[in-house]
Amino acid sequence: MIFYDSPNPAPNPRRVRIFAAEKGIDLPSETISIVAGEQKTPAYLAINPRGQTPALRLDDGSVLTESVAICRYLEALYPDAPLFGATPAEIGAIEMWIRRVELVLMEPISKIWLHTHPFTARLPIQRFPDYGEANRPRAMDAFAMCDAALGQSPWLAGEAFSVADILLLTAVDFAAFIGVPFPDDLGHLRSWRQRMSARPSATA
Amino acid sequence: MIFYDSPNPAPNPRRVRIFAAEKGIDLPSETISIVAGEQKTPAYLAINPRGQTPALRLDDGSVLTESVAICRYLEALYPDAPLFGATPAEIGAIEMWIRRVELVLMEPISKIWLHTHPFTARLPIQRFPDYGEANRPRAMDAFAMCDAALGQSPWLAGEAFSVADILLLTAVDFAAFIGVPFPDDLGHLRSWRQRMSARPSATA
Numbered sequence: 001m002i003f004y005d006s007p008n009p010a011p012n013p014r015r016v017r018i019f020a021a022e023k024g025i026d027l028p029s030e031t032i033s034i035v036a037g038e039q040k041t042p043a044y045l046a047i048n049p050r051g052q053t054p055a056l057r058l059d060d061g062s063v064l065t066e067s068v069a070i071c072r073y074l075e076a077l078y079p080d081a082p083l084f085g086a087t088p089a090e091i092g093a094i095e096m097w098i099r100r101v102e103l104v105l106m107e108p109i110s111k112i113w114l115h116t117h118p119f120t121a122r123l124p125i126q127r128f129p130d131y132g133e134a135n136r137p138r139a140m141d142a143f144a145m146c147d148a149a150l151g152q153s154p155w156l157a158g159e160a161f162s163v164a165d166i167l168l169l170t171a172v173d174f175a176a177f178i179g180v181p182f183p184d185d186l187g188h189l190r191s192w193r194q195r196m197s198a199r200p201s202a203t204a
Numbered sequence: 205m206i207f208y209d210s211p212n213p214a215p216n217p218r219r220v221r222i223f224a225a226e227k228g229i230d231l232p233s234e235t236i237s238i239v240a241g242e243q244k245t246p247a248y249l250a251i252n253p254r255g256q257t258p259a260l261r262l263d264d265g266s267v268l269t270e271s272v273a274i275c276r277y278l279e280a281l282y283p284d285a286p287l288f289g290a291t292p293a294e295i296g297a298i299e300m301w302i303r304r305v306e307l308v309l310m311e312p313i314s315k316i317w318l319h320t321h322p323f324t325a326r327l328p329i330q331r332f333p334d335y336g337e338a339n340r341p342r343a344m345d346a347f348a349m350c351d352a353a354l355g356q357s358p359w360l361a362g363e364a365f366s367v368a369d370i371l372l373l374t375a376v377d378f379a380a381f382i383g384v385p386f387p388d389d390l391g392h393l394r395s396w397r398q399r400m401s402a403r404p405s406a407t408a
Contacts, residue, residue, distance in 0.1 A: 056296075064296045066303045073296030092260075092268045092277030099270045102307070128335040 003027040003070075004044070006034045006053040011106075011174040012067040013054040017204035018166045019071045023078050068098060071163055083163045090158065097149070097157040097164035101171055105142035108135035109175045117178050139175065143182035143189060150188035169196045207231040207274075208248070210238045210257040215310075215378040216271040217258040221408035222370045223275045227282050231260075272302060275367055287367045294362065301353070301361040301368035305375055309346035312339035313379045321382050343379065347386035347393060354392035373400045 003020075006013045020027050032038045032053050040051045048055040048065050056064045056073065064070055075084050085091035114120050115132025146168060149156055157164040172182060172193055182189055196202055207224075210217045224231050236242045236257050244255045252259040252269050260268045260277065268274055279288050289295035318324050319336025350372060353360055361368040376386060376397055386393055400406055 058293065060293075062293070064300055066300045069296050069300035069303060072299045073292050076292035076295045088277050088280035089262065089264075089266070091280045092273050095273035095276045096268055096270045099273060107311075126338050128332055128338070131332040131335040134330050134332070 001028060001059060002057045003029040004032050004047060004053050004055040004057070005029045006032050006039070009174055009177040010034055010053065011170040012052075014170045014173075014204065015067040015163075015166055016054050016056075016070050016074075018169070018201045019074060019083065019163060021201035021204045022083060022161075022166070022199075023074060023081075025074060025078055068102075068163070068167075071166075075163075083161070083166075085157075085160075085162065090160065090162075094157040094162045094164050097162075098167055100142075100145065101156075101164060101167040104145065105139065105168070106171050108138035108142065109171060109178070109180060111135040112139065112180055113178050119178075136180065139180055140183065143172075143186055147182075147186035147189040150192045154192075156192075165192075165196060166201075169193070169202065205232060205263060206261045207233040208236050208251060208257050208259040208261070209233045210236050210243070213378055213381040214238055214257065215374040216256075218374045218377075218408065219271040219367075219370055220258050220260075220274050220278075222373070222405045223278060223287065223367060225405035225408045226287060226365075226370070226403075227278060227285075229278060229282055272306075272367070272371075275370075279367075287365070287370075289361075289364075289366065294364065294366075298361040298366045298368050301366075302371055304346075304349065305360075305368060305371040308349065309343065309372070310375050312342035312346065313375060313382070313384060315339040316343065316384055317382050323382075340384065343384055344387065347376075347390055351386075351390035351393040354396045358396075360396075369396075369400060370405075373397070373406065 003016065005017065008014060032044055034053070038044055039053055045051055047057065047063055050065060052065065054065070054067055054070060056070045058064060064073055072084065075082065085094045112132050112135050114123070114125065115127045116129050121127070146156065153159055155161045155165050156168050175181060184190070207220065209221065212218060236248055238257070242248055243257055249255055251261065251267055254269060256269065258269070258271055258274060260274045262268060268277055276288065279286065289298045316336050316339050318327070318329065319331045320333050325331070350360065357363055359365050359369050360372050376393070379385060388394070
C-alpha cells in the first residue's frame with residue numbers, strides 16, 4: 001500500500017493519519033504538496049484523476065480515494081479496536097455522526113473557505129462571496145449541534161471514541177485555521193477538543 | 205422500530221425504502237408529508253429535532269437519522285446479502301462511491317434545487333440563484349464521472365450491486381424531477397438506469 005498524503009492544514013488526509021495512528025497502523029506514505037499544486041500534476045492525476053488527496057494505492061494497483069473510504073478499508077483489514085462501531089446501534093450512531101460532521105458542519109465550512117478565503121482566491125472556480133458569508137451562521141449552528149451532543153455523552157457518537165470524533169477534530173481545527181472558530185461558550189465542545197488534542201494521535 | 209418516511213420525490217427516505225426492499229425487510233412506517241410541512245411540527249421535532257426525514261425510532265426509544273446510517277443499521281441487523289460489501293476492497297470501494305454520489309453529485313443537485321427551483325422559493329432560507337445556476341455544470345461533470353465508472357463495471361462500485369447504486373438511482377431520479385436530467389449521450393448511465401429501474405425495489 002502507498003498512502004498519498006498532504007500536510008496540514010488539509011483536513012481530509014489528516015483524518016486518515018489520525019485513524020491509522022489510533023489503530024497503530026504504519027502506512028507507507030508519499031507526500032503530495034497542495035501548496036505546490038502537486039495534486040494536479042499528470043503523475044498524480046494518473047493515480048487519482050480527481051486530483052485530490054488522500055488516496056490509497058492497494059497492492060493490486062487499484063486506488064481508493066475519499067478519506068472515510070480509506071478508513072473503512074483499514075478498519076476491515078484491522079478490525080480491532082473498532083472505530084466504526086461493533087453493535088448495530090453503535091454502527092448506526094457513528095455513521096449518523098460521520099454524516100452530520102460532513103454534511104452539516106464541514107459543508108458550510110468548506111463553502112466559507114472556497115468562496116471567501118484569500119488562500120482560495122487563485123483557484124479556477126467561480127466564487128460567490130455573499131453565498132460564502134451566508135454559510136457562517138450555518139457553521140455556528142452545526143458547532144452548537146455538536147456541542148449539544150457532547151453534553152449528552154463523552155464522545156460524539158456515544159460512550160466510545162470513534163471515527164466521528166476524528167472527523168470532528170479535523171473539522172474544528174481546519175475551521176479555526178480559516179478563521180471560523182467555534183464560539184467560546186460551547187463548553188462541551190471546548191472540553192472535548194482538549195481531550196481529543198491530548199491524544200497522541202492528534203499530532204498526526 | 206418505526207420508520208418515519210416521506211413520499212417521492214424526496215430522495216433520502218426512498219434510499220431506505222429501496223434498501224429495505226432489496227433486503228426483504230418489512231419496516232413499520234409512518235408517513236410524514238413534507239408538502240404539508242409535517243416534518244416541522246412539534247410532534248415530529250420531538251422525534252427528530254433536525255426536522256428531516258427519514259428517521260428510524262429503535263425499540264429502546266432512541267432515534268437514528270440520516271438515510272445511510274439507517275441503511276447501515278439495517279445491514280448490521282440483516283447482514284445477508286451484504287449491500288455495503290464483504291471484503292475490505294468491496295467495503296472501501298462502496299464507501300468511496302457512496303461519498304462520491306453524495307459529495308460530488310447530490311451536492312450540486314441539492315444546490316440547484318435549493319437556490320433556483322420554484323418549489324423551494326417559500327423555504328425560509330436565503331437564496332443565491334446565480335450560485336445555484338453555477339452548480340449545473342458541476343452536476344453534469346458528476347453524471348459523467350458516474351457514466352465512466354459504469355463503463356468499467358456493471359454496477360457503480362464494481363461487479364456487485366450495492367447501496368451505492370441505490371444512492372445513485374435516487375439522485376438521478378430526483379435530478380430528473382427537478383429538471384436536471386443527465387445528458388442522453390451518457391449511454392452507460394442510461395443503460396444502468398434501465399436495469400436499476402427494472403428491479404422490483406425501484407418502485408419503493
